[in-house]
Amino acid sequence: MADKHILLVIGGGIAAYKSLELIRRLRERGIGVRAILTRAGSEFVTPLSVSALTGDKVYGDLFSLTDEAEMGHIELSRAADLLVVAPATADLMAKMANGHADDLASTALLATDKRVLIAPAMNVRMWEHAATRRNLKQLTADGVMVVGPNDGDMACGEYGPGRMAEPHEILGRILAFYEGEANRPLDGRHVIVTSGPTHEPIDPVRYIANRSSGKQGHALAAALARLGARVTLVSGPVTEPDPTGVQTIHVETARDMAQAVEDALPASVAVCAAAVADWRVDGEAGQKIKKDGSGAVPTLSLVENPDILASLSRRNQGRPALVIGFAAETEKVVDHARAKLARKGCDWIVANDVGSGPDGGVMGSTDNTVHIVTGEGIESWPKLSKIEVAARLAARIALTVKERNI
Template sequence: MLSGKRLLLIVSGGIAAYKTPDLVRRLRAQGAEVRVVMTPAAEQFVTPLSLASVSGNRVYQDLFSLTDEAEMGHIELSRAADLVIVAPASADLLAKLANGLADDLASTLLLATDKEVLAAPAMNVRMWQHPATQENLTRLQARGLHLVGPDEGEMACGEYGPGRMAEPETIVAAAEAYFSASRRLSGLRALVTSGPTHEAIDPVRYIANRSSGRQGHAIAAELARQGAEVTLVSGPVTLPDPPGVNTLHVNSAREMLQACEGALPVDIAICAAAVSDWRASEEAGQKIKKDGKEPPALKLCENPDILARLSASGAKRPRLVIGFAAETSDIAEQAAAKRQRKGCDWILANDVSAESGTFGGPDNRIILIDDQGQEDWPRSSKDAVAQRLAARIAQAFDRPHRQDETPADD
C-alpha cells in the first residue's frame, strides 16, 4: 500500500529517535519515498547522516537555511507529501501543534501542511498522563490527528507504563492502514449522539454526569472520514466540532431527542451520549436560596429514552441502531439486558467505574453485543475504538474493503 507514496517523517527529541533509521528502512522497503525533518533535540539521539543514508534524501533541519529553501521551500516540503508521520512525537512538539506554535522547521511544517498527520507519541509515563498532554491530544484528535501508540512497557528512565513509542513495524502498518482505508460508508447517512446532558434544577444548577464526549466525537469523525453523511447531536462538551460533520448543540435530553428525531431518516444511529435518566420535575425560575431550614426536596421525573425511541421509530427506524451501556459492575450482563430492553441491534458496553478512567480519559475498552453473541475488544484509544466500529459497520452493510479501491483524498 506504500508503493509510490511520498512520506514526510518528522523526528523530534527523545530516546525513541534511535528507532527512526529502522522505521525509514522499513518504509522504503514497502516502496515509499521518505524525506526526513529533524528537530534540534532529535540530533542528540540520532545523526542526520544516518537518516540521510537510509532515506536516500537530504535531511532538513533549519527553518532559515538558504540552501534548503532554494531547493525546496518549507511550504512546498509540507505539502508535497501524501502523509506526514511524526515519530517520535514528543510532548513538546505535540503541545506546539495543539497551540499553533511555529518556532522551528518541524513545528512550522506541521502548521503549514494540508496533509493528514500520523503521530507516534513517545515520552515518560508521567508526561503522557499529565492533564496538559491529554488536553492537547484531545484537541489534536478532534482536528483529525491520527495516533499510533504509545505502547506500555519499561521506559529508558526505569519507569513502567504507557509512553513507549510504537515499534517501527507497527507505525508502518498504521501508515498502510491509512492508505488502504477507503470511503466504505459513502452514500450512508449516520446520526451520532455524544457527551452528557444538563438537566436544569434552577437557572444556575443542573443534573449531569462526567461524560467528556470524546468517544462519540471520535465515532462521528471516523464515520465522516469513511464517507458517511454524519449528523452529530452533542450535549455540552469542551471539544471542538469534528471536521466534515454537521454538529447540532443541545443541553437537555428532551432537546437531544428532538434533534435526533429531526435528523431522521438515517441508515445508522449510534447513541454514544450519556443521557441523564432523570430531570427535575419542575425547574425553578429563580435560583433556589438557602433559608436556614431543611434542604428543599428535589422531585425527579424520567427523561425520554432516546435509544428506545430510535429503536422503535417505525418506518423511520434506522437500519442499524447501536447503543452504549456505561456500567460499573457486571458489564456484559447488564449490557445484554439493556439491549433486549431497548430493542437496539448492537450495544457497546464499557466500564465507567472511577478506577477505569474511561469517563474523561483517552482510552476505552469495549464489549460489543449483538444477536450473535459478544466480542471483547482490547483496551485502546477512543480513536481506535471508532475505527474498529466503523469497520464493523461497513461489514454489516456488506461493504468490504477491496484492494483495487483508490484511497480517498481525505
C-alpha cells in the same frame, strides 16, 4: 505507490540522521516526501541533505512570505496522506499534546486533518518522565499512531527505552497504514455517534446530570473514522478532546442533542453512546433558587426528555440501517439490556455495569466490560480499555455493514 505523499517533520535530536535513511527508503517505493526541518533538527542534519533526498524544497520558516501568502502550513499539512514525526522529541510531543503552534512544524501538525505517526526519540529519563507519559497518553487518545521507541544505548551514555525506531520499522508502519487505508471498510458511510452526558438546567447555576465522561463514545467515533467512515459526533459537556478527523457538534441538553442528531441525518449507522438525562425540570428557574430560612425544600416538577434512541429506531423514513444503543446498568445488566433492546426497537445494545461491583466504576474510568445484546444472542467481552472496546466495536460494525450491504 506513486500517488502517495508524506509530510515528514524532523525534530531536533541525534536520531535525526535516521530520517535521511527513512526518506531514501520511502522514495525507493515511489512515495513522495516533503520535509519540515525544525530549527533544532537543522543542528543535526542540513537542509541541503534533506532536499537532495526528497527532491523538493525543505520547509522550516513559519513566516516565509512566499509560502505563507498561500497559507503554506495549511497546504503542507493537508496535501499529504500521512504526517510522520521522526524523531518526535519530548518538546514536539508536548506541543502536539497541548495544541501549541509556535513554529512551522507544530502549526502544520495542529492544522492537519490527516493521520499522524510519531517515532519518539529522547533520553530514557525524559521518556519515563510523568509529563511525557501524560503527553503520550493524550496523543494516543487523539488517534496519533506511535512506533517505538526501542531499548538501547543512548548518545548520552545511558541505556534503556528512548532510541528512535529504526528506519525499516518506521517504513513498515507507514506501509501498514497505506495497506489499511486501501481497504477502509466504512468508506462512503456516514455514522452518527452520541457521547457524554447531558446537562438539564434547574436554575442558572444548577443542573441534573450524570457521571458520563464521554471516553467510550469519543473513542468509538475515532475508531470509526479510522475505518473510513464520515463521523458526526454529537457530544454533551465533556473534558475529552474532539477526536481527529471527526466532525464534533457540542450540545448541552437532551433536546439540543436530539435536534443535532436529527440535523445530522441521513446516516448509514447511528450509535447512541451518550448517557442522556431521562428527565428535565418542567420550567427552569430564571434566577438562582435561594433558601428562605424556613427549611422548606423546593419542589422540582420533572418531565420526560426526548428518547433519541427510540426515535431513531422507529423512524418510518430515513432510519439508519444499523442503530445501536448503550445501556449503563447497576444490576441485572443483561436482563435490562434485553428489555431495552425490545423497548427501543434498536438493532444492538451495548451494555455495561456502572455500579460498584468488580466490573463497576466504569463512568470516568479508562476500562470497560461490555455485553453486546442483539436479537441473535449475547456476546460478552472481557475487561478491556475503552480504546480497545471502541476498536473491536468499530470492526464489528464494519463487518455487519459489509454483510448486510448497508
